[in-house]
Amino acid sequence: MTTRSTEYPLHEACKPLEFLLGTWRGRGKGVYPTIDDFEYEEEVRFTHLGKPFLAYSQSTWSAADGRPMHGESGFWRPQANGRIEIVLAHPFGATEILEGTISGTRIDVKSTSLATTATAKDIAETGRTFDLRNDALVYEMGMATSGQRLQGHLIAELHRV
Amino acid sequence: MTTRSTEYPLHEACKPLEFLLGTWRGRGKGVYPTIDDFEYEEEVRFTHLGKPFLAYSQSTWSAADGRPMHGESGFWRPQANGRIEIVLAHPFGATEILEGTISGTRIDVKSTSLATTATAKDIAETGRTFDLRNDALVYEMGMATSGQRLQGHLIAELHRV
Numbered sequence: 472m473t474t475r476s477t478e479y480p481l482h483e484a485c486k487p488l489e490f491l492l493g494t495w496r497g498r499g500k501g502v503y504p505t506i507d508d509f510e511y512e513e514e515v516r517f518t519h520l521g522k523p524f525l526a527y528s529q530s531t532w533s534a535a536d537g538r539p540m541h542g543e544s545g546f547w548r549p550q551a552n553g554r555i556e557i558v559l560a561h562p563f564g565a566t567e568i569l570e571g572t573i574s575g576t577r578i579d580v581k582s583t584s585l586a587t588t589a590t591a592k593d594i595a596e597t598g599r600t601f602d603l604r605n606d607a608l609v610y611e612m613g614m615a616t617s618g619q620r621l622q623g624h625l626i627a628e629l630h631r632v
Numbered sequence: 633m634t635t636r637s638t639e640y641p642l643h644e645a646c647k648p649l650e651f652l653l654g655t656w657r658g659r660g661k662g663v664y665p666t667i668d669d670f671e672y673e674e675e676v677r678f679t680h681l682g683k684p685f686l687a688y689s690q691s692t693w694s695a696a697d698g699r700p701m702h703g704e705s706g707f708w709r710p711q712a713n714g715r716i717e718i719v720l721a722h723p724f725g726a727t728e729i730l731e732g733t734i735s736g737t738r739i740d741v742k743s744t745s746l747a748t749t750a751t752a753k754d755i756a757e758t759g760r761t762f763d764l765r766n767d768a769l770v771y772e773m774g775m776a777t778s779g780q781r782l783q784g785h786l787i788a789e790l791h792r793v
């Protein structure tokens with residue numbers, strides 16, 4: 472068998488996202504009308520293979536007892552003219568496409584597609600903002616479900632590890 | 633910060649997929665009317681966190697020169713009555729949900745949802761079969777695009793590493 476090559480220069484298309492590469496960790500808080508507030512810790516990883524996308528994975532665990540909570544994985548696809556496309560799979564039985572813009576170190580995306588498996592709960596709409604502020608990656612996510620308008624759900628502040 | 637826990641017993645719901653856990657590697661071949669045949673090598677990883685799903689990631693690279701080719705990531709969700717749901721993100725700008733059945737070590741799934749980003753190519757339908765035969769995980773994938781009916785696209789034989 473051949474060996475898989477793992478050393479590549481960053482693809483030109485990914486240059487606007489170079490500041491994200493690596494592993495980030497920090498603490499977040501979740502707030503939503505239908506559930507109790509909760510605190511969590513989070514790790515996010517961005518890697519590349521010399522192709523015009525970054526591989527992305529995220530996991531969160533309870534700040535209280537280390538119990539795994541959420542996770543998601545997918546790919547970030549920077550496009551021409553400061554656009555970005557994100558494709559995600561969620562373990563609760565959903566897939567999501569988000570599209571939006573990269574402005575310096577700020578990324579704003581909104582869901583353009585949400586699909587769920589036969590057994591999963593419905594999600595109507597999501598939006599996310601990522602922003603690098605003084606070496607902290609600040610991440611906010613809003614969510615609308617069938618009964619609730621789009622509103623703040625998660626906010627986290629991550630630092631490079 | 634708390635430490636993320638990483639040691640969990642396998643969730644009861646995942647028992648039918650226990651034979652998949654770990655890392656698999658092998659060689660595959662791609663055939664499709666619109667492109668030249670190609671050979672590739674593949675690695676597939678299944679992990680768990682004690683939750684009712686397996687995390688899944690796959691990557692392929694050229695058998696000729698080790699150049700990365702495809703990759704995908706997502707989650708496998710076994711359900712009651714031998715059903716399974718798979719949610720995937722694809723770096724070429726698509727998300728996919730597949731649903732089907734687990735019969736012993738054979739898994740048959742078909743796409744129930746395919747979504748693409750603004751810049752991605754359209755895919756009409758996919759189907760996949762996974763089967764453990766004498767310690768080899770044999771994997772076949774069929775694909776239909778707008779111009780082509782559902783037909784064999786990839787076949788690979790993977791061994792546990």
